[in-house]
Amino acid sequence: MTRVGIVGIGHGRFGRRSDATVQELAFEAFRDALADAAIDRQEIDAAVIAAVPEYHKQRSLTGVIMEYLGLNPRSAWLTEDACASGSAAVRTAWMAIRSGLHDVVAVIGAQKMTELSTPEILALMGRVGEVQWESIFGTTFPGYYAMLARRHMHDYGTTKEQLAAVAVKNHYYGARNKNAMFQKEITIQKALSSPPVASPFQVFDCCANADGAAVVIMASEERARKISDKTIWLDGLGSATTSMSLLRRPTLVSLPSAVEAARQAYKMAGVGPDDIKVADVHDCFTIAEILAYEDLGFCEHGQGGKFIEERQSYIGGKHPVNVDGGLKAKGHPIGTTGVSMTTEIVKQLRGQAGERQVEGADVGLTHNVGGNGQYCFVHVFKKE
């Protein structure tokens, strides 16, 4: 069967985008993706919208985006898997093409997070945990990950300085990404003296809600070879779920969904962790990036704190991770994030990442987590 490749990418500026509606954000990234692929929108034959709908005043988001982008009457569907919606969309686009139903599919990550008031957003976020038995007791979203962090500190001696080191790295690279919400470097001291959020987290342990859009255009091998000479191939897909309830999860120092998704993706792509030259992982909180190092096999379980302390996830280290700034510095428009990650890995494998380029990047990976870990998608990309 056909391989599926990415032939075009587009990425808007993330942040508080009160200057644009969600369809206007989508348009910015879509226009850039079309230009990047050097195709006309008529060549697109279906679109997948990646968004978490409930943060928008507009219902039925797909309709307004399809219309604004001039994509009617093409087929369209929206995927939602909380913060992993973007990778779920990429996965369904892959299936659409591989099945022969579509040939060229646009994956449109488009999310506004600032239309609602802060109390409305906090209420929505808390309910990403299980409502019936857990979040009813008042757990906030940072509270879930804070419990994972505390357990990791307890079991492995991970320190607050190591958590802060993740933030320092990601802000360092965010300062070199023109689309990032935060483009200033920070220090360990600054992170450690920021206000508390949910112990052990302080402000700089947490990513920020953001508005933003990103688009990738995917095509069958036959079409991709006609469209582009810089196609990047999506050759490994992994997707798994685990208990939403932390109470019923077998471990708090790893995301079982991520371990399983990585296993599937590596197997399908015929590679292992050591082959991954660059990765974008889901650092919604600093601990999440440390868990990702371990769950993806970049280091042993329990060694994630040491891994960042030794700067192994910087460019030049063993496994450069989130050298676009990650969720931490780019901001986290939840439906868009997985698509944004995909654009970065494509850019890296093409060798177009400028001062953030990882030399010799030929195999890359995205790791996109939904909710408090209940979903994970891992995708492996290859240059050839």
Add this chain to the structure above:
Amino acid sequence: MTRVGIVGIGHGRFGRRSDATVQELAFEAFRDALADAAIDRQEIDAAVIAAVPEYHKQRSLTGVIMEYLGLNPRSAWLTEDACASGSAAVRTAWMAIRSGLHDVVAVIGAQKMTELSTPEILALMGRVGEVQWESIFGTTFPGYYAMLARRHMHDYGTTKEQLAAVAVKNHYYGARNKNAMFQKEITIQKALSSPPVASPFQVFDCCANADGAAVVIMASEERARKISDKTIWLDGLGSATTSMSLLRRPTLVSLPSAVEAARQAYKMAGVGPDDIKVADVHDCFTIAEILAYEDLGFCEHGQGGKFIEERQSYIGGKHPVNVDGGLKAKGHPIGTTGVSMTTEIVKQLRGQAGERQVEGADVGLTHNVGGNGQYCFVHVFKKE
């Protein structure tokens, strides 16, 4: 490439289900679908959740359903296309199987519509129309379809009695469906004397919000032949979009999305309208069923009113439509509806519809519309 078939169906009772959470509703239908397919849940290798998330207090619905159904760590994603979410889910499951990524996929339609207060629901529904330029002026959801009805009456002389006749038929069959929300027959007089909603609609022109779940289990041809000797094949898929804004739509007396989706599905399945022995169509309002007759080619444009007046959509007529009661009598749990339609067509093609059975049904169709017509999915099913 492999054909994709439906090997198991399950359907719970629709209505005000304050007795069950959304995951419990999903469980009822899932249990029945497993029993129907006579397989163990271990054989399922992925799940698609069909739901419109924002009607639920629980966020990240997929997580809570996967956990409650014991389906972790399998891959899962949610599709949303407003009231067409169920058919969007069936379509992505087809793609997942046809692409070779999955072999047996459960499509789980699960929706509660009664957790929120009536004002909250009305506000959400109005915003299914375009917020920026249209619904801001106060258009309610029935108001959108009322405009389509008025135009049809103006252009073609369609009467209120003909609209009411759709409701009479669907309640007649609903009275014979144990899962329907409304199981009482009505008369034209009763419909015409019911309270006004949005002129020309009265209460009986409108379907009702409902809670409810339905599940279909789909499999590759190879697996389907091992699992079941009564597999029904999904051989034709159509999906199209049209302007969300009525202002910018080329016509108000037809849904261009439905015409295009039908064209695709007929072509792919190698059939025409005359081959369709039974259909479930999207009768969210009575006019919508009349538009469906015409858009699907069951009669000429403008002749839909006459078609129901002559009872051509009753069993024994030219094209039996919604002989399960339709959205009108079954109730409309919006994410579930497309899955519910699929279960009915499978039942009919298997010859298991009891007193509602259409004799000789070998080819059937579902027609599932999202929003005010901005999405439409048409699926053609075959017995052999």
